[in-house]
Amino acid sequence: MKRIRSVFVLVFVAAAVLLSTATAQVTIGILSPLTGGAAGTGQAQKEGFELALKEINAAGGVLGKPLKLIYADTQANPKVAVAAFEKLMTEDNVQFIGGGYSSGVTLALVESFKTFQPLVSWIGGAVSGVGIDNFQGIEELLGNEPWFFHVHPWDYQNTEASTQFIADSGVKTVALLHEDSAFGGPGSQAAQKLLEDAGLNVVLNEAFKSTLFGGTGDFRAAISKAAATKADMLYWIGYDSDVVPMISQIRELNYTPQQIFGAPPGWPSDFAKAPEAQCVTGLIGFMPNLPTPEAMAFTKSFEAMFDKAPDNYMSALAYAQLWSYADSINKAGTTDQAAVIKAMESLTFKSPMGPWKFHDSQITHHQGFGADMWLVFQYQNGVRQIVWPTAKATAPLQSCQASR
Amino acid sequence: MRRALPDVLWTLALAIVAALAPTLLKAGFDQASVSYLSLASNAMSLGILALSWDLLARTGQLSLAHAAFYGAGAYAAAVLANATGVPIVLALPLGGLVAGLLALGLGSVTLRLKGIYFAIATLAFTEVLKAVVQELPTGLAGGAAGLNVPPLFRPHFVPGQMQRWEIAFQRNEAYFYVYAALLVLTIAVSIVVQRTRLRAAFTAVRTNEAVAAVMGVRPARAKLLAFVLSSALVGMLGALEAMRLGSVIPDGTFAISTTVFALVTPIFGGLYTTLGPILGAGVLSAVEETLKRTFAEGYLIGYGVVLVASILFMPRGLVGLATRLRRRRGGSGTPAAGDAEGPA
Numbered sequence: 001m002k003r004i005r006s007v008f009v010l011v012f013v014a015a016a017v018l019l020s021t022a023t024a025q026v027t028i029g030i031l032s033p034l035t036g037g038a039a040g041t042g043q044a045q046k047e048g049f050e051l052a053l054k055e056i057n058a059a060g061g062v063l064g065k066p067l068k069l070i071y072a073d074t075q076a077n078p079k080v081a082v083a084a085f086e087k088l089m090t091e092d093n094v095q096f097i098g099g100g101y102s103s104g105v106t107l108a109l110v111e112s113f114k115t116f117q118p119l120v121s122w123i124g125g126a127v128s129g130v131g132i133d134n135f136q137g138i139e140e141l142l143g144n145e146p147w148f149f150h151v152h153p154w155d156y157q158n159t160e161a162s163t164q165f166i167a168d169s170g171v172k173t174v175a176l177l178h179e180d181s182a183f184g185g186p187g188s189q190a191a192q193k194l195l196e197d198a199g200l201n202v203v204l205n206e207a208f209k210s211t212l213f214g215g216t217g218d219f220r221a222a223i224s225k226a227a228a229t230k231a232d233m234l235y236w237i238g239y240d241s242d243v244v245p246m247i248s249q250i251r252e253l254n255y256t257p258q259q260i261f262g263a264p265p266g267w268p269s270d271f272a273k274a275p276e277a278q279c280v281t282g283l284i285g286f287m288p289n290l291p292t293p294e295a296m297a298f299t300k301s302f303e304a305m306f307d308k309a310p311d312n313y314m315s316a317l318a319y320a321q322l323w324s325y326a327d328s329i330n331k332a333g334t335t336d337q338a339a340v341i342k343a344m345e346s347l348t349f350k351s352p353m354g355p356w357k358f359h360d361s362q363i364t365h366h367q368g369f370g371a372d373m374w375l376v377f378q379y380q381n382g383v384r385q386i387v388w389p390t391a392k393a394t395a396p397l398q399s400c401q402a403s404r
Numbered sequence: 405m406r407r408a409l410p411d412v413l414w415t416l417a418l419a420i421v422a423a424l425a426p427t428l429l430k431a432g433f434d435q436a437s438v439s440y441l442s443l444a445s446n447a448m449s450l451g452i453l454a455l456s457w458d459l460l461a462r463t464g465q466l467s468l469a470h471a472a473f474y475g476a477g478a479y480a481a482a483v484l485a486n487a488t489g490v491p492i493v494l495a496l497p498l499g500g501l502v503a504g505l506l507a508l509g510l511g512s513v514t515l516r517l518k519g520i521y522f523a524i525a526t527l528a529f530t531e532v533l534k535a536v537v538q539e540l541p542t543g544l545a546g547g548a549a550g551l552n553v554p555p556l557f558r559p560h561f562v563p564g565q566m567q568r569w570e571i572a573f574q575r576n577e578a579y580f581y582v583y584a585a586l587l588v589l590t591i592a593v594s595i596v597v598q599r600t601r602l603r604a605a606f607t608a609v610r611t612n613e614a615v616a617a618v619m620g621v622r623p624a625r626a627k628l629l630a631f632v633l634s635s636a637l638v639g640m641l642g643a644l645e646a647m648r649l650g651s652v653i654p655d656g657t658f659a660i661s662t663t664v665f666a667l668v669t670p671i672f673g674g675l676y677t678t679l680g681p682i683l684g685a686g687v688l689s690a691v692e693e694t695l696k697r698t699f700a701e702g703y704l705i706g707y708g709v710v711l712v713a714s715i716l717f718m719p720r721g722l723v724g725l726a727t728r729l730r731r732r733r734g735g736s737g738t739p740a741a742g743d744a745e746g747p748a
Contacts, residue, residue: 086438086442086572090437091436115572134542134543136552186548214531
């Protein structure tokens with residue numbers, strides 16, 4: 001009788017253990033700026049996550065259970081972000097961290113990430129620190145951590161893509177205007193060096209104050225200087241909110257170089273309809289009209305769910321990031337960190353930009369997208385056409401002087 | 405001196421609560437105490453920001469340069485850490501010293517300006533200082549990319565003997581105590597101002613400078629003293645936060661939002677008082693976090709409603725409301741410090 005009772009207890013305990021493992025729902029904590037000055041980016045990320053979540057759960061979820069996301073709003077504020085991360089770790093008990101935006105926020109999180117060491121897959125925070133003296137950036141601080149994965153291209157990869165497009169466009173001289181913060185300042189220095197290395201002549205490198213940081217939006221002085229150089233291309237590095245005043249004032253001053261190329265993180269969605277947008281080119285991470293099956297499927301699903309096109313490439317990156325988590329945990333068959341890391345290192349994932357996998361960059365072995373993610377579009381007759389790289393182009397690049 | 409007793413008592417009570425808080429939080433909430441300590445530190449940060457700003461407001465001057473002095477303290481800490489081998493703990497007083505000296509210089513030339521003219525001058529100073537810092541040699545101040553700042557505390561993890569959250573707890577506990585000490589210092593300065601002849605001098609300058617001068621008060625000197633005290637305190641806060649957040653970047657460190665929070669919180673809590681800005685910081689932080697946890701993204705609507713309602717129905721802030729309720733109930737009828745003048 002005693003033996004039967006022991007066997008019964010053993011079976012009960014084993015069943016309870018198995019049941020508890022089987023019913024554990026995987027939860028991913030998402031750190032994103034859902035409100036505040038960068039809310040547009042945070043909301044775009046959230047839309048990408050929600051679409052991926054719907055698809056992942058429709059396909060059977062993660063480890064047989066619906067995947068769950070817990071959002072924590074960073075407000076793009078370092079202090080708020082640290083408290084939000086600690087809440088995810090200590091109150092919500094998540095093992096996996098996703099989302100990510102802003103280099104300042106990421107730098108503030110470095111100590112906390114290193115303390116808790118969850119598996120972090122991080123979209124934003126592009127300041128690598130590579131090439132900047134006396135400053136350690138995100139790739140330098142976290143790049144060698146086995147639990148840290150970085151999805152968005154690093155700053156030097158962004159510059160590499162812009163430089164390659166400019167070299168391919170056939171221009172010889174470039175006037176460079178840049179906003180004066182941590183985004184445009186180091187970016188313009190790196191761009192000038194790369195452009196000159198590529199044999200191009202940078203005839204002007206002029207700073208302006210972005211409207212994002214309290215600038216008036218009057219860029220006429222800088223534009224006039226650029227016009228006086230008669231450079232073949234006006235290349236400007238600024239923010240989304242600078243697009244309309246910058247392009248309007250270029251037109252107002254009747255400045256028509258061969259190319260007007262901008263590299264803000266995002267572009268106003270209805271700008272294509274504005275007459276002054278004609279022939280303007282821009283760098284972007286994803287285009288809804290990218291002629292690939294993955295992009296078309298993503299765009300169709302996105303439009304069905306949100307009744308709008310996925311104009312902000314952060315949606316596509318968030319979608320790719322969540323699918324990479326789901327695929328890796330499913331492949332590992334467990335939430336054990338070492339097993340999931342191994343799966344993340346080995347798998348190729350789907351994304352709206354096409355298949356991708358984590359690979360080496362200058363420091364880290366866990367870099368997601370590189371310079372080849374970037375596209376250049378051109379506003380042509382009210383439509384954003386992809387003009388670079390040629391293999392993905394939907395239309396040839398036009399000269400602004402030809403369309404005068 | 406007897407009038408100062410309640411202030412000393414509640415400051416003492418606050419210090420005792422702060423001293424016990426980490427232990428009580430850990431006992432009550434286990435690992436969740438880590439994030440609660442961060443939230444409490446953020447609330448104290450807002451309290452220091454608000455009360456230090458209010459010190460100058462008591463002379464009738466509306467400063468929009470609080471972000472500049474916060475940033476100056478932060479950059480002083482960063483430069484000290486990167487350019488010298490001096491122990492990082494000295495960054496805190498150095499941040500205060502640099503900010504105080506800058507205020508002395510700026511105040512000497514601008515404090516004769518009144519009302520909106522002074523406000524505009526201080527706003528311009530923030531932008532100028534940010535631009536100057538950005539243009540300094542990158543080897544010194546890091547340019548547009550900024551500088552890394554080593555942490556004030558970095559507890560060591562001992563595998564097998566502790567859990568990872570305990571490291572975070574130790575770090576947050578240490579920062580919590582430094583914030584609490586800085587808050588107590590700010591409160592002490594405020595109490596000294598409120599309970600000495602300085603209060604009468606500041607109030608007289610705020611009410612009518614000409615009359616104050618006739619009464620023997622030197623308006624320029626009173627305003628300069630308030631400006632230097634206010635700036636030195638927020639400079640120390642900037643230095644502390646640079647070490648806690650690990651870096652300084654011109655756009656973030658000199659963000660105008662720092663000044664906005666410094667201005668809104670005392671208005672919500674009660675201007676020209678010691679308790680008002682502290683109460684305002686505590687209530688606003690608690691309301692924001694509670695709304696955030698309850699309504700997720702929609703919380704900002706609730707937060708905005710609270711602020712608008714407070715301006716409409718509590719023009720003298722929480723402290724003014726408390727005084728009004730006490731009077732209505734037939735209590736002591738003694739107005740709270742500074743309440744009689746109102747925020748005008």
